[in-house]
Amino acid sequence: MATDVATEAPLRVRRARPERHWSTLLLIAPSIALLVGFVVVPFVYVVRVSLATQGPFGSIGTGWTLANYRQFFQTTYLQILGHSVWLSFENTVICLVVGYIVGYFLAFRAGRATPVFVLLLIVPFWASFLVRMSAWMILLSPHGIVASILHTLHVASSSVQLVPSNGAVLVGLLYVFLPSAVLPIYAGLRTVDPSLVEAAKDLGCGTHWRVILPLGRPGIVAAALFVFAPSLGVFVIPVLLGGGKSLIIGNLIVTLYLEFRNMPFGAAVSVVLFVIVMLGIVACLRAMRSADGSEGGLF
Amino acid sequence: MSRTRRRWTQLRAGALDTFFSVATGVVYVFLLAPIVIVVVYSFDRSSTGFIWTGFSTHWYRTLFHDGQMWQALRVSLVVGAAAATCATVLGTMSAYAMARRRFRGRALFNALLLMPLVVPEIVLAVAFLVFLVRVRAPLGYFSLICGHILVVLPFTTLIMVAATSGLHRDLEEAAADLGASPRQVVIRVIVPLLLPAMFASFVLAFLFSFDDIVMSTFVNGVGTTTLPLLVYSMLKLGVSPEVNALGTLLVAVTLVLLLTTGVRQATVMLKRG
Numbered sequence: 001m002a003t004d005v006a007t008e009a010p011l012r013v014r015r016a017r018p019e020r021h022w023s024t025l026l027l028i029a030p031s032i033a034l035l036v037g038f039v040v041v042p043f044v045y046v047v048r049v050s051l052a053t054q055g056p057f058g059s060i061g062t063g064w065t066l067a068n069y070r071q072f073f074q075t076t077y078l079q080i081l082g083h084s085v086w087l088s089f090e091n092t093v094i095c096l097v098v099g100y101i102v103g104y105f106l107a108f109r110a111g112r113a114t115p116v117f118v119l120l121l122i123v124p125f126w127a128s129f130l131v132r133m134s135a136w137m138i139l140l141s142p143h144g145i146v147a148s149i150l151h152t153l154h155v156a157s158s159s160v161q162l163v164p165s166n167g168a169v170l171v172g173l174l175y176v177f178l179p180s181a182v183l184p185i186y187a188g189l190r191t192v193d194p195s196l197v198e199a200a201k202d203l204g205c206g207t208h209w210r211v212i213l214p215l216g217r218p219g220i221v222a223a224a225l226f227v228f229a230p231s232l233g234v235f236v237i238p239v240l241l242g243g244g245k246s247l248i249i250g251n252l253i254v255t256l257y258l259e260f261r262n263m264p265f266g267a268a269v270s271v272v273l274f275v276i277v278m279l280g281i282v283a284c285l286r287a288m289r290s291a292d293g294s295e296g297g298l299f
Numbered sequence: 300m301s302r303t304r305r306r307w308t309q310l311r312a313g314a315l316d317t318f319f320s321v322a323t324g325v326v327y328v329f330l331l332a333p334i335v336i337v338v339v340y341s342f343d344r345s346s347t348g349f350i351w352t353g354f355s356t357h358w359y360r361t362l363f364h365d366g367q368m369w370q371a372l373r374v375s376l377v378v379g380a381a382a383a384t385c386a387t388v389l390g391t392m393s394a395y396a397m398a399r400r401r402f403r404g405r406a407l408f409n410a411l412l413l414m415p416l417v418v419p420e421i422v423l424a425v426a427f428l429v430f431l432v433r434v435r436a437p438l439g440y441f442s443l444i445c446g447h448i449l450v451v452l453p454f455t456t457l458i459m460v461a462a463t464s465g466l467h468r469d470l471e472e473a474a475a476d477l478g479a480s481p482r483q484v485v486i487r488v489i490v491p492l493l494l495p496a497m498f499a500s501f502v503l504a505f506l507f508s509f510d511d512i513v514m515s516t517f518v519n520g521v522g523t524t525t526l527p528l529l530v531y532s533m534l535k536l537g538v539s540p541e542v543n544a545l546g547t548l549l550v551a552v553t554l555v556l557l558l559t560t561g562v563r564q565a566t567v568m569l570k571r572g
Contacts, residue, residue: 023481027396028408031389031452035411038449039423042430049429098326105323109316117327124330126553127337129510130530131546135333137534138340138543178330201312204305233419236512240534250421254516263429270425277419 043274050267068268077252077269084248085276087238088231091173095227096220098174099181103219104212106182107189118186125179133172133240140168140241168241173231180226188219218288225284229277249273334550341543358544365541367529375509375526378440382447383455383504387497389448390455391463395489398463416453423449424517431518438520446514451504458503462496502560506553 053063071077102121110117124132139146192215200211235250247255249269256266344355362368393412397405415423427446436442466489474488475481515525533539 024396024400024402027392027400028402031393031412031456032408034389034445034448034452035414038427038430038445039414040411042426043422045433046426046429101319101322102326105319109320109323120327121330123554124334126506126557127334127550128527128530128546128553129512130527130534131337131542131549132333134530134534134539134542134546135337138336139333175330175333178326204308229417230419233421233513235421236531240531253421253425257425257428257517263432266425267429270422274418274422277417277422281417 046267047271049264050271052264052267054262054264068265069272071265072268072272080247080252081249081272081276084232084250087169087173087248088228091170091177091231092224092228094170094174095177095181096185096223098178099185099223099227100216100220102178102182103185103189103216103223106186107192118183121179121182124175129176130236132175133237136168136172136175136241140171166242169238172237172241173234176234176237177227177231180230181223184222184226185216185219188222189216191219192216221284221288225281225288228280228284232273232277232280337543337546338550341540341547343540343543345540358540359548362541362544362548368526368541368545371524371526371529374440374443374523378443378447378523378525379505379508381440381444382451382508383501385444386448386451386455386504387459387501389452390457390459390500391493391497393456394459394463397460398466412456413453415449420450420513424514427514428517438518439523440520442518442520443515443523443525446518447508447511450511450514451507454507455500455504458496458500459493462493462500466492499560502556506556 050068051064051066053065053067055062106114106117141147189212192212196215197211205211233250235248235254238248238251253266253269253273256262256269260266341358342354342356343352344357345352393408396402397409402408424446427442427449431438431442470488470492471484474484479487510527511525512527512531515528519525519528530542530545533542
């Protein structure tokens with residue numbers, strides 16, 4: 001029996017090779033079809049729609065025009081864009097600082113308890129997103145716990161309005177994006193060679209700012225990428241925690257599509273958002289490349 | 300280097316370390332406190348949700364009788380299960396192809412698979428909606444499920460890529476040498492080995508889909524409101540203790556799901572030695 005199989009096996013492998021070519025295609029075709037069909041093609045179509053006129057009853061017209069973009073590059077909308085970018089930037093900075101603190105702790109101070117801490121970091125992430133936002137609405141409410149603490153410490157008056165406010169939005173954003181910031185920074189810091197730190201200590205220099213921080217830079221840049229780009233598209237947090245008073249791009253797009261039914265203009269705004277996100281990503285990748293000295297070693 | 304200077308540097312380093320540890324502690328309290336708050340306040344008798352008035356399961360009973368909630372839950376479960384299944388299958392196929400087969404355009408395929416991760420979900424959702432409108436597709440279960448697959452696919456693919464990279468080629472070759480046909484190798488060797496990762500990927504995909512707001516906002520139809528969308532509309536009117544009760548239940552279920560996945564994977568790894 002065994003000898004039969006031994007003489008058969010090489011033949012089978014050789015004959016199977018053309019068959020493998022087709023089966024490979026079969027393996028990747030559905031994913032490609034789905035992604036090209038539902039992401040790439042629609043996006044090309046969005047660009048087309050952004051250049052279209054508005055048809056009757058909120059449909060898409062057949063003309064070609066730059067009016068949508070011209071309408072966007074007016075003061076009101078540019079203000080919204082600026083506000084969104086600024087909010088994302090603020091959020092990124094806060095997340096990077098807090099993320100670095102936690103990432104440093106996890107990489108150097110947590111020791112054997114590290115998996116537990118990482119799990120604790122991710123567990124809130126698994127609780128429903130809206131539940132977490134609801135929790136913050138309660139916590140930051142005028143008679144809630146945080147306000148009471150602040151009042152006891154005489155930092156704020158008895159009926160301070162913590163929510164809705166810009167600060168509350170930043171707290172909510174930090175809460176949502178912190179894991180995305182901590183994990184890349186932690187991964188980056190873990191690759192720091194301990195012998196380098198030892199050597200620096202022996203030479204008597206302050207190891208942290210001169211050695212650890214620069215070596216951890218790729219992780220920090222990756223964290224910036226994972227926080228800045230997605231945060232440009234948020235629209236739930238500002239509504240629930242910010243009272244929806246100051247409009248940002250996410251809300252604008254939702255409003256245009258679902259309430260005003262102005263699809264061409266909404267499409268133009270989406271394209272602008274996409275371009276900005278792409279610019280941010282390119283900037284981050286370039287920063288990663290220069291920090292690494294090699295070809296962006298993330299994926 | 301002088302002794303005082305070295306001691307000063309050491310002191311500074313020690314202070315910095317303490318700062319990091321304490322600050323991290325504060326951050327963790329910040330992360331976990333809201334969950335505790337939600338659970339605690341779900342048992343609060345009053346409806347203001349600010350000041351604790353007394354223990355009561357009233358809101359759980361209200362939740363139980365809320366028909367809209369049940370309908371939304373049904374929608375979310377169906378969409379989640381369908382999207383997670385498809386995404387897991389597709390992710391496994393793609394991951395296996397990338398791990399075991401050589402084909403041109405690998406980098407492009409890789410980029411394509413990861414694109415939904417990098418692009419803000421709102422851009423994805425808008426594009427998909429515009430496309431659906433153009434081809435006059437009805438908005439409902441189909442649009443929701445496809446949209447959710449798009450959102451979840453990068454995650455399942457990443458998990459399965461990690462899993463397939465851990466597959467030993469020797470096992471497949473050994474099976475082939477023992478006389479298994481390529482199909483048998485797949486069914487009897489590869490799939491069972493990948494099953495724990497597929498299960499984990501399914502759970503993750505389901506959780507992401509169940510929690511999804513952005514995509515659902517754009518592509519849901521009349522009568523197919525998902526649970527997060529319903530909760531969001533309730534929250535826009537103000538804090539609702541019913542939401543807290545729902546939240547507590549969701550946290551409990553999520554924890555159970557994740558623990559079972561973790562325990563299952565651990566036992567499988569232990570059995571394999």
